[in-house]
Amino acid sequence: MVSRGQATAAGAEQRLNELGIALPPPPTPFGNYVEGVRIGKLLYLSGMLPVIDRKPQVVGRLGVELTVDEGRRAAEIATLSALSAIKAELGSLDKVAAIAKLGVYIATSGDFRDHPAVADGASDLLADVFGPELLSGRIVLGVASLPLGLPVETELLAEVAD
Template sequence: MSEQQLAGVAPRPQGRYVPAVVHDGIAYSAGMTPRRDGVLTVAGVVGRDLDLPQAREAAGLAARNAMAAVAAAVGGTAAISRCLRMTVFVACTRDFRDLSAVADGASDVLVESLGQDALPVRSAIGVYALPSGAPVEIELTVAVAP
């Protein structure tokens, strides 16, 4: 993902919130789903409607949206000193256990954008449902360069 792609417009909120907030040198993204131009690209439950490769791809797109939101708030990826925390929510069946593998799709985007040393701590959490029927939602917290 190029600096130009990330320095563009933050994803449009789907409710009454802002895409990202910067406070005291930390930027926080809102929860981002796999949308392009405001349209959910994939919906469903992982393990029922989506397989692991589809879920990883959806997580990657959601992570790109989270990075775009943060980059727009801080003036581009050059202003990000490192990622601190990423939470990956996965709408999945009760017996789906590959949550970390889904989250790796999002981590791959962070490495592609900022390099291996920017990887954050991470949680991957299975949930019953996400907004608009999205299969994944990503929240990202980053440190802003002084």
């Protein structure tokens, strides 16, 4: 178990620029909910999909229509949307003190077994942007289907710096 102490994500915005990553526009809900809710120092994000401007970027299930690499890319796109939602809510990614938890839901065939490799698309991006010291715990689940026929949905819980 890792104790975060006073670790901060100062420099996350700079790392985005250094990595040449441009965030997509903040996502908008596909139903009756909000993309994020801040309660005290915690920012809870709704599930994020590999969608940009309400257009699916990758469709299908892992182990059927999609490869592990395509699933990793879908997880990365969904996580970019999460970063965009965080920035819209907080004004800057530098206000994130920690990523407390990452959930990755993967639409798969029943015999697919490479869930961790797909989820690493999200984890690797978060480590690149916030630094490995803010890498979170995570849960990875295979599911029968996800909204809009998409292969991946990510969910984040972030701690907001004072």
